[in-house]
Amino acid sequence: MPLLWTGLIFVLLKLSHVGPVAQWPWWGVLSPLFAAVVWFEWLETPLGRHRAATRAQGGAALHRRRLPARFGDRTGRH
Numbered sequence: 001m002p003l004l005w006t007g008l009i010f011v012l013l014k015l016s017h018v019g020p021v022a023q024w025p026w027w028g029v030l031s032p033l034f035a036a037v038v039w040f041e042w043l044e045t046p047l048g049r050h051r052a053a054t055r056a057q058g059g060a061a062l063h064r065r066r067l068p069a070r071f072g073d074r075t076g077r078h
Helices: 002-016 026-047 049-071
Strands: none
Touching: 002 026
């Protein structure tokens, strides 16, 4: 997430012609955004960080989906 915020700030500074960022080439301004894409698409999965995020967001829903399959559907519907 810090890479995304840094990239956004760099783009805003470049478009506003503020500070030394205005003199940077576009590839330098956009490099944090490219690094964020590399991180989220290729590096996060092998490092296992996506598991913690999915567990925190969807753990309860996943649990509710697995229970009927494990113990049988006890709602009376077959």
